[in-house]
Amino acid sequence: MARELKHLELIPEVNEPRILTAVDPETLYDEDDEFRTITTGWPTQRIALIHVSNRRVRPSGLLLFLTMVVVVWILLQPIYTILDEVQTPDSEWAYNFAGIRQAQELGFTGDGVKVCIIDTGVNLNHPDLEHLQGNIMYKDFVSDSIEPVDYAEDGHGTLIVGLLAADGVLKGSAPGVELMVASALGADEMGSDKAVSDSILWCKSRNADIISMSLGGAQDIEDPLDNLAVDAVEQALNVGIFVVAAAGNDGGLNDDGRVSVPANVPGVIAVGALDSDGSLWEKSSRGDNLAGYGDNPRISPHEKPEITAPGVNVISTWVDGKYTSSTGTSDSTVFVTGALALLLEANPSLKPTWDNTDRSNCIFVVKEALMDSAIPYQAQAIPHDDRYGYGALNAIGWMDSLNGTTDC
Structure with missing residues (x-):
């Protein structure tokens, strides 16, 4: 009997890590690679005004x-x-910690920047999101809805959109962006490799400046870049679209030492999560910096993760006009996306030009500035740490380092 059970793996339950469930790893995935939202702590706190x-x-x-x-x-x-x-829920500590509010005080809102969020969708029936009704582009790769819908019961996509674009009781990082939303993940917050890939290509076809993905899939150890979503991401990067993705939530004792797909792609900005004191959230995924193309060591500014940002007990929009608190690299990803939108508004020459030229060098320039402006944590390795990246997001410093850039 013992031999028959050797192939089973013990996986901790989400809400009680001390309880382990035996699973057959061969039954976890079908022929299509599965993606899931990078989140934790559900069901979250529901906060109503x-x-x-x-x-x-x-x-x-x-x-x-x-x-x-x-x-x-x-x-x-x-x-x-x-x-x-x-009565007035907010996560102002997170916006201030990341330097986003300081950048907004200069008058930047993300105006003129096209951001495409790939997630479970969005529910716009919230007072803080009303300004988006009739003003976003939406595509459903889960079903065939024409109107925006959030398939997740826990409103994951709505939470993510709120952190970026809320403009009411809560104010997001970049409420002035031109928003696009693609539903690639269903009610169980899972989606196929093809749905994510199709969503990325849709964002590209709509001339997005930034693609934001608070989701991820497990890497194939033998070939970590053999993936439909990776192929689509690389097409986007080649034309100069910035891609921001969650590093993953498998940190700690069960960390496999790799960031999620597509955060593992060299040109992508992989984001880890920080607490309000600047320490790393315990579940934020570690990066394996020997797992680049052909197992060659990664080089700066592409070491994984590149950056960390607030991602613990962050409050955002939810369903029925309520608010929710969330923890995970999903949240931290959107703070980086918002900061990048403000940066591109200030430096429009860094955006894709859509003239069939290779704009991948612009991504290198922006990522190098991200690296140089990051604020290292007191306990992290320098210049790069496999957990903290190059340091914490410093939006205002990131913008200052590229101020006046006319070409890349």
């Missing part, structure tokens, strides 16, 4: 009412503080 009543207090009861308010405030001060925080 507290609406304040407009009823007036009768004059005869005003004194009693005020007395009660004072007593309750004194006795229940901690509860009051909690309610006040829930």
Whole structure:
């Protein structure tokens, strides 16, 4: 019996890593490589705004009412503080930490930059996303919906769009971008290699400047770049489209030492996740920097991951006008995407020209500036760390390092 079970693998449960489930690895994938959203902690915290009543207090009861308010405030001060925080949910620490708010103070919103998000889709029925209704391009590679839809029950795609483009109670990194959304992942937040590949090529056909993918698949150890999605990404990179992808959420004891596909592609910006104190999130994937083309060592600025950004307990838009808190490299990916959109607005000469010229050098120039402007963590290896990358995202520094660039 022991011999018959040797091929099984023990995988920790998402919500309770101390519980291990025995699985047959041969049954995990079908002929198409599977992609899943890079997220953790679901079901997440659901945070709804507290609406304040407009009823007036009768004059005869005003004194009693005020007395009660004072007593309750004194006795229940901690509860009051909690309610006040829930009333205006935000993740301002993340935007400030990454230097995004500082860049926005200069007047940049991502205006004129085309960003294509590949995910589970988006639900635009949220007050912070209303400005996008009728103003986005959408393509469904899961079913045949014409109108934007988020297939994930946990609203993963809606969360991702909010971090980038929300403009209401929450303000995203680049609310002024021209947004495109492709649904490549279904209700189980899984999708085929072909669906992801087709989505990438659709973004390219619509002249996207940036493709953002908060998703990833496992690398083929024998040939990590033999993949339909990788082929599509390389086509996008060749014309100068910037591709940002999640490094992965398998860090810690179960880390396989590789970032996800397509974050493993040299020209892609692979993003790890940080906590609010600048430390690495424990599940952020480590990069294997001997796994480049032909197993040659990767060279700067393409070592993996390239950058880390906020990705722990980040609040964003959800369904039914509510908000949700999420943790993972999905979230950190969008902060880099937003910072890049602000950078391209400030330096439009770095965008694809769509004149059939090879613009891959522009990607090198921008990634080199990303590397040079990153802020190293006190405990990381220099110049590159297999977990922290070149350091933490520094949006304003990234922009400053390319200020005045006229050609690449």
